[in-house]
Amino acid sequence: MKLYVQFMIILVFSFLGEAISSIFHLPVPGSIIGLALLFLALEFKIIRLRHITLVGDFLLANMTILFLPAAVGIMEKFSDIKPYLLPISLIILAAIFINIAVIGFVVQIIKKNFEGDYIDKGARHG
Numbered sequence: 643m644k645l646y647v648q649f650m651i652i653l654v655f656s657f658l659g660e661a662i663s664s665i666f667h668l669p670v671p672g673s674i675i676g677l678a679l680l681f682l683a684l685e686f687k688i689i690r691l692r693h694i695t696l697v698g699d700f701l702l703a704n705m706t707i708l709f710l711p712a713a714v715g716i717m718e719k720f721s722d723i724k725p726y727l728l729p730i731s732l733i734i735l736a737a738i739f740i741n742i743a744v745i746g747f748v749v750q751i752i753k754k755n756f757e758g759d760y761i762d763k764g765a766r767h768g
Contacts, residue, residue, distance in 0.1 A: 648697040651689060655680040 659676025662668070668675070683689045701708070716723065723730070 645697055648694045651694050652680070652697060652701075655683070 656673060656676040658679055659674070660672030662675050663670060663672035680694075684691060
């Protein structure tokens, strides 16, 4: 019974997001609004993480299965995407390199400003 309640809590936030997106004709997908609402509810302690943790962990562990319908939908529209395949691939590659660079810079900044350089006391230098 606990799993059903946890799943229903997640579905309620998903439904609220879809409803808000549809009612106000927002350009943001309802699933994103639902995630934001769920995040706010967790942050403001309206619901606790333990109320959704089991089902949330299950959904995260099986995320690849949840993306399968989207991948099939893309393959159905492949003829529409085919002329733009090269630009899409270039954009994806550029985004990967930009992400790696940004992550590298952020890690360097955090390491420099918050961690410092540590000297291994057990190592011999010389």
